[in-house]
Amino acid sequence: GQQLNQSPQSMFIQEGEDVSMNCTSSSIFNTWLWYKQDPGEGPVLLIALYKAGELTSNGRLTAQFGITRKDSFLNISASIPSDVGIYFCAGRPPGFGNEKLTFGTGTRLTIIP
């Protein structure tokens, strides 16, 4: 199936650093979602974006819905050890009753001690 282009694939940072990752698509989405997945677990929703240009924060996390509706970014400020994991973007395309999510390829975040 279709996948979103998510970058970077992996990040190695030190505790306290800020993190930025993004997703791009060739087609537009009506909803952008950002999830975090820990090993052996299902994804957990971090931030949901429903409107082009929307900028939303959740604690140290900030995400934006791109104006073109084809991209989104997630920033994490002042990273802490529990931020380690895999981050996925997901988008829901336009269309009445279209409930499917398309997932990005993931960004693996590692914090170097």
Next chain:
Amino acid sequence: GAVVSQHPSRVICKSGTSVKIECRSLDFQATTMFWYRQFPKQSLMLMATSNEGSKATYEQGVEKDKFLINHASLTLSTLTVTSAHPEDSSFYICSARGGTGNTFGSGTRLTVV
């Protein structure tokens, strides 16, 4: 918040046997449930969409006779992997749509030996 319970979390089965995975929405009614498959270090790939009381819609390339989905009630969907083979070993994750968004189960690690 919305909670989705998925069982079992891990299962090991012999080749040729069938395995049933349950996905329950605990505190909301899920008119639509999704089943995903995730290989190591890869993203989530949608297998099928199930709506309560109707046949599931499978994604291209997913064998409906091998991956039987039943969505008999608004709170329960099951995925049965029939005649399992080692190549079916994977992480299977369900997601329930209800209310404000998609909530994921904690996943099932299937190992076929």
